[in-house]
Every structure is written in structure tokens, then in C-alpha cells.
Amino acid sequence: xxxxxxxxxxxxxxxxxxxxxxxxxxxxxxxxxxxxxxxxxxxxxxxxxxxxxxxxxxxxxxxxxxxxxxxxxxxxxxxxxxxxxxxxxxxxxxxxxxxxxxxxxxxxxxxxxxxxxxxxxxxxxxxxxxxxxxxxxxxxxxxxxxxxxxxxxxxxxxxxxxxxxxxxxxxxxxxxxxxxxxxxxxxxxxxxxxxxxxxxxxxxxxxxxxxxxxxxxxxxxxxxxxxxxxxxxxxxxxxxxxxxxxxxxxxxxxxxxxxxxxxxxxxxxxxxxxxxxxxxxxxxxxxxxxxxxxxxxxxxxxxxxxxxxxxxxxxxxxxxxxxxxxxxxxxxxxxxxxxxxxxxxxxxxxxxxxxxxxxxxxxxxxxxxxxxxxxxxxxxxxxxxxxxxxxxxxxxxxxxxxxxxxxxxxxxxxxxxxxxxxxxxxxxxxxxxxxxxxxxxxxxxxxxxxxxxxxxxxxxxxxxxxxxxxxxxxxxxxxxxxxxxxxxx
Amino acid sequence: xxxxxxxxxxxxxxxxxxxxxxxxxxxxxxxxxxxxxxxxxxxxxxxxxxxxxxxxxxxxxxxxxxxxxxxxxxxxxxxxxxxxxxxxxxxxxxxxxxxxxxxxxxxxxxxxxxxxxxxxxxxxxxxxxxxxxxxxxxxxxxxxxxxxxxxxxxxxxxxxxxxxxxxxxxxxxxxxxxxxxxxxxxxxxxxxxxxxxxxxxxxxxxxxxxxxxxxxxxxxxxxxxxxxxxxxxxxxxxxxxxxxxxxxxxxxxxxxxxxxxxxxxxxxxxxxxxxxxxxxxxxxxxxxxxxxxxxxxxxxxxxxxxxxxxxxxxxxxxxxxxxxxxxxxxxxxxxxxxxxxxxxxxxxxxxxxxxxxxxxxxxxxxxxxxxxxxxxxxxxxxxxxxxxxxxxxxxxxxxxxxxxxxxxxxxxxxxxxxxxxxxxxxxxxxxxxxxxxxxxxxxxxxxxxxxxxxxxxxxxxxxxxxxxxxxxxxxxxxxxxxxxxxxxxxxxxxxx
Numbered sequence: 001x002x003x004x005x006x007x008x009x010x011x012x013x014x015x016x017x018x019x020x021x022x023x024x025x026x027x028x029x030x031x032x033x034x035x036x037x038x039x040x041x042x043x044x045x046x047x048x049x050x051x052x053x054x055x056x057x058x059x060x061x062x063x064x065x066x067x068x069x070x071x072x073x074x075x076x077x078x079x080x081x082x083x084x085x086x087x088x089x090x091x092x093x094x095x096x097x098x099x100x101x102x103x104x105x106x107x108x109x110x111x112x113x114x115x116x117x118x119x120x121x122x123x124x125x126x127x128x129x130x131x132x133x134x135x136x137x138x139x140x141x142x143x144x145x146x147x148x149x150x151x152x153x154x155x156x157x158x159x160x161x162x163x164x165x166x167x168x169x170x171x172x173x174x175x176x177x178x179x180x181x182x183x184x185x186x187x188x189x190x191x192x193x194x195x196x197x198x199x200x201x202x203x204x205x206x207x208x209x210x211x212x213x214x215x216x217x218x219x220x221x222x223x224x225x226x227x228x229x230x231x232x233x234x235x236x237x238x239x240x241x242x243x244x245x246x247x248x249x250x251x252x253x254x255x256x257x258x259x260x261x262x263x264x265x266x267x268x269x270x271x272x273x274x275x276x277x278x279x280x281x282x283x284x285x286x287x288x289x290x291x292x293x294x295x296x297x298x299x300x301x302x303x304x305x306x307x308x309x310x311x312x313x314x315x316x317x318x319x320x321x322x323x324x325x326x327x328x329x330x331x332x333x334x335x336x337x338x339x340x341x342x343x344x345x346x347x348x349x350x351x352x353x354x355x356x357x358x359x360x361x362x363x364x365x366x367x368x369x370x371x372x373x374x375x376x377x378x379x380x381x382x383x384x385x386x387x388x389x390x391x392x393x394x395x396x397x398x399x400x401x402x403x404x405x406x407x408x409x410x411x412x413x414x415x416x417x418x419x420x421x422x423x424x425x426x427x428x429x430x431x432x433x434x435x436x437x438x439x440x441x442x443x444x445x446x447x448x449x450x451x452x453x454x455x456x457x458x459x460x461x462x463x464x465x466x467x468x469x470x471x472x473x474x475x476x477x478x479x480x481x482x483x484x485x486x487x488x489x
Numbered sequence: 490x491x492x493x494x495x496x497x498x499x500x501x502x503x504x505x506x507x508x509x510x511x512x513x514x515x516x517x518x519x520x521x522x523x524x525x526x527x528x529x530x531x532x533x534x535x536x537x538x539x540x541x542x543x544x545x546x547x548x549x550x551x552x553x554x555x556x557x558x559x560x561x562x563x564x565x566x567x568x569x570x571x572x573x574x575x576x577x578x579x580x581x582x583x584x585x586x587x588x589x590x591x592x593x594x595x596x597x598x599x600x601x602x603x604x605x606x607x608x609x610x611x612x613x614x615x616x617x618x619x620x621x622x623x624x625x626x627x628x629x630x631x632x633x634x635x636x637x638x639x640x641x642x643x644x645x646x647x648x649x650x651x652x653x654x655x656x657x658x659x660x661x662x663x664x665x666x667x668x669x670x671x672x673x674x675x676x677x678x679x680x681x682x683x684x685x686x687x688x689x690x691x692x693x694x695x696x697x698x699x700x701x702x703x704x705x706x707x708x709x710x711x712x713x714x715x716x717x718x719x720x721x722x723x724x725x726x727x728x729x730x731x732x733x734x735x736x737x738x739x740x741x742x743x744x745x746x747x748x749x750x751x752x753x754x755x756x757x758x759x760x761x762x763x764x765x766x767x768x769x770x771x772x773x774x775x776x777x778x779x780x781x782x783x784x785x786x787x788x789x790x791x792x793x794x795x796x797x798x799x800x801x802x803x804x805x806x807x808x809x810x811x812x813x814x815x816x817x818x819x820x821x822x823x824x825x826x827x828x829x830x831x832x833x834x835x836x837x838x839x840x841x842x843x844x845x846x847x848x849x850x851x852x853x854x855x856x857x858x859x860x861x862x863x864x865x866x867x868x869x870x871x872x873x874x875x876x877x878x879x880x881x882x883x884x885x886x887x888x889x890x891x892x893x894x895x896x897x898x899x900x901x902x903x904x905x906x907x908x909x910x911x912x913x914x915x916x917x918x919x920x921x922x923x924x925x926x927x928x929x930x931x932x933x934x935x936x937x938x939x940x941x942x943x944x945x946x947x948x949x950x951x952x953x954x955x956x957x958x959x960x961x962x963x964x965x966x967x968x969x970x971x972x973x974x975x976x977x978x979x980x981x982x983x984x985x
């Protein structure tokens with residue numbers, strides 16, 4: 001079923017001459033992902049929706065040589081919410097991209113290619129195709145940012161969009177190189193002649209091997225997850241990208257990195273994970289604090305959101321790195337919650353930028369008087385971000401904190417401090433940009449349009465849904481987490 | 490023997506040239522292409538599954554040779570198609586151009602089929618002489634002449650090295666046949682200094698032909714000076730032919746003494762991929778840039794050759810892993826060939842319309858000629874090794890094979906080198922898609938070019954997403970190579 005969703009995304013690349021087609025595809029794919037998620041919820045456990053296509057056999061001395069590489073798709077408890085997230089962000093991203101004027105056909109082709117890659121990563125059960133889709137989701141970014149992006153120009157501070165695009169590509173592909181080396185090492189060490197993830201995970205690797213090669217995978221995926229100190233591509237990339245791409249990028253793409261750490265690094269090399277986790281938690285903590293402090297210092301709305309993404313991905317990494325069921329579930333839920341929240345943030349910022357043609361916090365003020373709904377939505381995302389109870393961020397962060405206090409209480413304190421700093425910059429932003437006195441130059445602004453509104457409301461709905469009823473989500477996530485825990489112990 | 494047919498075709502074209510008027514010269518490429526296709530069909534039908542040795546071991550007719558023959562015939566056809574428009578606009582004497590081109594195709598086919606050092610040498614010289622003329626074909630262009638002169642001087646020098654190496658081996662072993670050399674080396678077990686000299690000289694001589702560092706100096710100048718279709722031909726054809734020869738030579742003859750040359754090739758491979766890709770970063774002329782990029786690509790192939798012999802614990806050579814590496818090399822060669830052909834054809838189309846071949850001349854091509862821009866971008870991504878294109882599948886396979894042979898670190902270095910190359914490939918994409926052109930008028934692209942571009946585009950994607958059928962053909966070819974090699978067993982006893 002999921003395969004069908006994916007294949008539908010690919011022919012649509014040619015057909016999507018008109019926005020309607022793209023929207024329709026977005027909607028269909030989103031509904032499909034709903035179906036996948038709900039079906040998984042009703043009958044949780046193990047891998048579902050499996051499909052296998054034989055691709056290429058590798059000649060060799062391996063007994064399982066015939067298996068070689070085959071396209072096997074399927075979702076487990078961790079992938080299911082991610083697929084849902086991708087579907088939602090994809091649809092809303094299409095909605096906010098209606099106003100793209102130049103080359104909109106090419107834009108949607110690349111956009112769907114990007115998302116095809118993302119779906120592929122979440123659903124791949126084969127290491128080769130995992131990597132294939134992973135690279136595929138990096139490929140269109142350069143053009144998406146380079147052609148449709150926007151440059152930053154604040155007098156002294158100039159960052160052309162090409163800079164952001166190139167930096168992003170080189171960082172991500174450098175990450176891929178590390179991942180690739182780790183993958184090859186596993187493939188050779190296992191000596192099975194297959195890239196099937198479950199077959200590879202079943203092999204017992206020596207402790208030394210795991211300790212040597214875990215960092216390759218963790219750092220490689222960590223770059224995409226925005227791990228400090230390799231996060232610098234991420235704010236630059238987010239800022240330069242057009243709205244829909246920022247949404248996908250911060251909302252979904254960065255999750256690929258965290259997902260990779262779970263699915264490949266921890267799942268295949270559990271002992272290495274146990275050895276390196278303290279380091280990873282430490283880096284995650286730096287992420288949280290450093291991202292939050294950097295966000296405080298920015299004057300560009302998008303840079304604030306970009307650095308807040310870095311900070312929030314820090315929670316995800318910390319949660320995962322606890323290797324504790326609570327922390328892991330929290331980390332995965334945070335991935336979902338942050339994905340939705342960031343998409344909402346970027347939608348709103350995109351609307352503001354499109355109307356006012358600036359993202360400079362120093363210039364913008366009192367927008368709530370003219371753009372009421374926009375302001376409310378921004379406040380909504382902001383409150384989720386600082387972890388207000390009743391919204392999705394609260395549940396996820398609470399679980400992560402609980403996991404942390406049971407494993408590394410000291411770092412847990414740091415994480416809580418990070419949440420406090422988040423509150424400072426978000427509330428300051430709200431006060432300055434949306435509330436407070438308005439200057440005359442913004443008097444003629446209009447509120448957000450129907451389409452953008454629809455997209456934003458869908459996203460806000462999810463934030464509320466997860467915040468108020470987290471248990472369906474946790475139930476699904478837990479099935480995945482328990483499988484992982486079984487490997488770890 | 491399809492080689493005879495190709496030679497015959499070459500003379501037919503040369504003769505026809507005498508009888509056709511100036512305005513009917515486009516008959517010549519048509520005849521050439523039709524002839525090549527007919528010969529391809531003939532060879533596939535009659536030579537499938539034959540395994541013969543002709544003239545006392547001078548020539549082999551087997552699956553491996555057939556694979557490369559088909560490869561070169563298709564390549565020759567594409568080059569003729571690419572040349573058609575360029576030659577009509579920029580060059581005189583089309584008859585001789587196509588005639589010589591066809592002769593070099595025959596030479597390349599002979600190289601893949603030769604089972605003996607002197608035959609290999611003679612066919613290599615036939616190829617080189619054809620190419621010397623073709624590089625300098627634009628005779629009123631100073632650069633073309635300069636490139637041609639450099640190519641001849643360095644080419645002659647490398648031929649001398651190669652010949653000296655051959656004579657050294659013949660002098661000490663008394664044979665030039667690959668299989669006999671292999672047997673002799675296996676029983677000797679170790680290289681005497683004289684033989685070592687011979688092997689090193691042969692590596693150096695062939696290193697010139699594939700433009701591996703440190704023997705790459707001629708490549709950028711020759712590439713820049715040559716007419717664009719010939720640049721493509723140099724980049725793809727002469728390299729593929731040399732690699733075809735090297736693969737057979739190293740598996741059949743030099744395998745037993747792998748320990749002695751493996752390190753040399755490893756060093757060469759690392760130097761080649763890093764020098765090629767790093768120097769390419771600062772190039773502004775597209776032909777020079779692609780020249781250095783192809784030097785980098787050759788580095789990956791040399792890496793494959795260095796990893797071709799896998800010695801397991803206990804001194805047993807693993808033929809299966811050699812298979813994996815050989816397949817990787819051949820797959821990468823095919824992917825590299827179609828991708829580079831596509832890139833050069835785009836370049837030729839742009840040059841024909843605008844006369845520009847520098848980086849800035851690429852600005853806004855995506856707006857001016859969408860298909861050309863698309864194919865160029867796709868080939869850049871493919872060369873950089875990103876999915877869903879041919880370069881991804883082939884690089885993955887080759888690097889994987891090298892890693893499986895126990896050289897994970899080497900494959901890791903190659904991956905780093907290909908990360909470096911991504912930067913300049915992206916710069917080209919940036920020029921085409923992001924920069925605004927000085928002159929935004931659409932570019933006229935001839936219908937023929939459009940068709941060939943589309944064919945190449947489809948094959949790049951096809952090899953990228955579903956290489957299995959191609960892989961089967963390659964497997965068929967490399968089976969012959971490694972099966973005919975009865976030495977593996979001998980070698981097992983010899984290696985430390």
C-alpha cells in the first residue's frame with residue numbers, strides 16, 4: 001500500500017503541470033499515510049505493509065548471494081508516525097506553494113522527488129535502498145533552494161541563497177560519505193551478501209567493530225539531524241529555502257537523520273550505541289543550549305526558527321541517546337511534534353515575509369492588529385515549542401526529561417534550562433513582532449489567505465491532537481521502541 | 490571478425506567521399522552509423538557464445554571481447570551522431586574525419602580482443618595514430634594544433650615505454666602471450682628485477698593512455714584543443730579501450746604476481762582521484778574541467794584494478810570477489826561512458842549555437858534550451874554519483890566491491906574524492922539553472938541532437954534504477970575473463 005503511495009508520487013512528477021494536480025496528489029498521499037498509520041494503530045507490532053521487489057543479485061562467495069539487493073518496503077512502529085508526518089507536511093507544503101510563479105512545474109517535480117526520497121527512507125527495509133532514497137532526498141535540495149530560495153541581506157550580513165544551498169549539499173553529502181563507510185563496513189563484516197537490514201541486524205558483531213564503526217553512522221546521520229558542531233548548514237539552508245522546502249526540510253528531512261540513528265546505527269550496532277551514548281547525549285545537550293542561545297541572538301525570523309530547530313533536534317538526540325524506553329518514545333514523539341510545529345512556524349513566517357517582504361525582527365512590529373489569525377497561529381507554534389501543557393511539545397519533552405532523569409540527571413537539568421531559554425526567545429519574538437504597538441508602515445497588511453490558512457489549521461490541529469490525546473501515538477511508537485529495546489538488552 | 494567489417498566500412502566511407510559532392514557530405518555519417526549498427530547486429534548474432542583463439546593466440550573471440558566490441562560499436566555510432574552537426578559547421582574534409590574515426594573503432598575492438606602483448610601494442614598504436622590526427626583536425630585553430638602536438642609527443646613517449654616494457658618481458662620469459670606469461674610468472678613465483686622493470690614500464694605506458702596521475706599532463710591540453718566530439722571520444726573511447734586491455738592483461742598475465750604491483754596501483758589510484766578532482770575545482774573552461782573530472786573518474790577505475798586480486802587468509806585467491814570488482818569496473822565504465830557522452834553532447838550543442846565553452850557561457854542554459862540544461866544537469870549529478878542516475882549505481886557497486894575486497898579505507902578515500910567533485914559539478918548546475926544569461930534568446934537545438942540526448946537521458950536513468958539486465962551482460966563477459974584464467978589455482982600456491 002505504501003509502495004503504491006510512493007509510486008504515485010513518482011509519475012506525478014511528470015503530470016503535475018497544474019497546481020491542482022499537485023494538490024490532489026498531496027491530498028491522496030496524505031490520506032494514504034493516514035490509512036497506513038491508522039491501520040498500524042489498529043493492529044500494532046512488527047513490520048507491516050511489506051513489499052519486496054528483487055533488484056540486483058551480487059555474485060560472490062556468500063550463501064545468501066541471491067538476495068543481494070532488493071527493494072523491500074515496510075513500516076514499523078517508529079516509521080509509521082514518521083510517514084504520517086511526511087504526508088501531512090507534504091500536503092500543507094503544496095498548499096503554501098500555490099503562489100510560486102516561476103517554473104512551478106519544475107518546482108513540484110523536484111518537491112515530489114524530494115518527498116519520494118523521504119518516504120523511501122522511512123519505509124526501506126534494505127540498507128542499499130535506504131541509502132539510495134537518503135541520497136535522493138538530498139539531491140533536489142540544491143535546485144529547490146538555489147532557484148526558488150531567497151537570499152538574506154541585512155546590510156553587513158549578506159548570505160546569498162547559493163551559499164546556503166551549496167553548504168547544505170556539501171554537509172549532507174559529507175554525512176553520506178561517513179554513512180556509506182559505516183554501511184560498507186557492516187556489509188563486509190557480516191559477509192552475508194545481502195543488504196537486508198533485519199538480516200544484518202541479526203548478526204553478532206564484535207564489540208571492537210561496533211565501537212569503531214558506530215561513530216561513522218551516528219555522525220553521518222547526526223549531520224542531517226543537525227548535531228552540534230555540524231549543524232551550521234541547517235539555519236543557513238532553512239533561511240535560504242522557499243517556505244514549502246523549509247517546512248519539509250526542518251519538519252521532515254532533519255528527522256531522517258534521527259531516524260537513521262535509530263534504524264541503522266542503534267538497531268544494527270547496539271553495543272556500539274551503548275558505548276557512545278554518553279557522548280551523543282552530551283552533544284545533544286550542547287545542541288539544546290547552543291541552539292537556544294543562538295536563536296536569542298538572531299534578528300531574522302527564519303534564523304530564529306532555524307536555530308530553534310537545532311535546539312529541538314537536540315532534545316530528539318538526547319531522548320534517543322538515553323536508550324531508555326521513556327526517552328526513546330519521547331524522542332520519536334518529539335520528532336513528530338517538532339516536525340508539525342516547525343512546518344507551522346515556517347508557514348507563518350512565509351506568510352509574513354510574503355506580505356511584508358522582510359523578516360527583520362527589528363523592523364516588524366504589532367502585526368497582530370492586521371494579521372490576527374497569523375499571529376494566533378504563530379503563538380500556537382511558539383507555545384508548543386516552549387512546551388505548554390496540552391500541546392504536543394509538552395508530552396514529548398516530558399517523556400524525554402523523564403528518560404533523562406533516570407539515566408543522566410545532570411544533563412536533564414541542562415535540558416530543562418534549554419526549555420526555559422526557548423521560552424525567553426519565543427515570547428520576546430511574539431511580543432515584538434506580533435503584539436505591541438504597530439507602526440504605520442504595516443497598516444495595509446492583509447491576513448493569511450485561505451489556502452495557507454487551511455494548511456496551517458491542519459498542522460495546528462495535529463499539534464493539539466497529539467497534545468491532548470498522545471496515547472494512540474505512543475501506543476504505535478511503543479511497539480517500535482520495544483522491538484529496539486529487545487535488541488539492546 | 491567484425492573488425493574487418495569496420496575497416497571495410499572505413500574504406501567505403503573514404504571512397505564514397507571521393508564521389509560525393511560538397512553538399513551531399515551528410516551521406517557519410519549516415520553510412521557510417523548504418524554500417525556500425527549492421528556490424529553490431531552481425532557480431533551479436535554470430536559471435537554470441539563463441540570462445541575461440543585465432544592465429545595461435547594473437548586474438549581471442551570470447552564473451553569479454555564481444556562485450557567490449559558491442560560497447561565500442563555503440564560508442565562509435567554515438568560519436569558519429571554527435572559529430573555530425575559539429576563537423577558540418579566547424580571542420581573541413583568530413584570524409585577523412587569519419588574514415589579515421591571508424592578505423593580507430595576497429596583498433597579499439599582489436600585491443601579488447603588481443604590475447605598477446607604485441608597485438609595489443611599494434612592496435613593501441615593504430616588507435617593512437619587515429620586520435621593524433623583527429624585531435625589536431627581543426628587545423629586553423631592554434632589550440633587544436635597545440636593539443637595535437639602535445640598528445641603526439643607524450644603519446645609517442647608512452648608508446649616507447651610500453652614497448653620497452655614488452656621487450657623486457659619477452660626477453661626474460663620468451664613469450665608475449667598473456668596466458669603463457671601468467672603460467673611462467675606463476676611457476677617463477679616472484680618477480681626478478683628485470684621483470685619488475687617490465688611490469689612497471691607497461692603500467693606507466695598504459696597509465697599514459699588512461700591519463701592516470703602522474704601521466705595525465707597531456708589530457709587537459711589535448712581535451713581542450715580537440716573538436717568537442719573528439720574530446721568525448723578521447724575521454725570515453727580511448728580510456729575504455731585501454732581499461733579493456735588492462736583488465737585482460739592483469740587478470741590473465743600479471744595476476745600471479747599481484748603482490749608486486751598492487752601497492753603501485755593503489756598509490757596511483759589515490760593520486761589520480763585526488764589530483765583530478767582537486768584541480769578540476771579551479772577550472773573555468775568546460776572542456777578542461779571535464780578533462781580533470783575524467784581523470785578523477787579514472788582514479789576510481791584504477792582503484793578497482795588495484796583491488797582485483799583478493800587474497801584471503803591462507804593465501805587463497807577469491808575468484809568470486811575478483812568477479813565483483815571486475816563487474817564493478819565494467820559497470821562504472823559503461824555508466825561513465827554514457828554520462829560523459831551526454832555531457833559532451835550538451836557542450837557541443839551549446840558550442841554550436843553560442844560559440845562558448847567556458848563556465849560563464851553555461852549561464853541560464855536551462856532557460857535557453859531546457860532539454861540541454863536538463864541532460865547536462867542529470868549527467869553532472871550522475872558523475873557526482875547521486876541517485877537515480879547511472880553514476881550512483883555504478884559507483885556504489887564499484888566502491889562496494891573494493892570495500893568487500895578488504896580495502897575499505899581505499900573506498901572511503903574514493904568516497905571523499907567524489908564528495909570534492911560534487912562541488913564543481915554543482916557549480917555547473919548553478920550556472921545553468923540559477924544564473925541569468927547575458928543573452929536570453931532560446932538556443933536552436935537540431936532534431937538529431939534532441940533525439941540522441943533523449944536516448945542518453947533515458948539510458949542514464951535506466952542504468953541508475955535498474956542495472957540488472959546490463960549487469961547480466963557484464964557478468965557474462967567477466968565470466969569468460971576469470972574462467973579462462975586457469976592461473977588462479979596456480980597462483981593460490983604461490984602467494985604468500
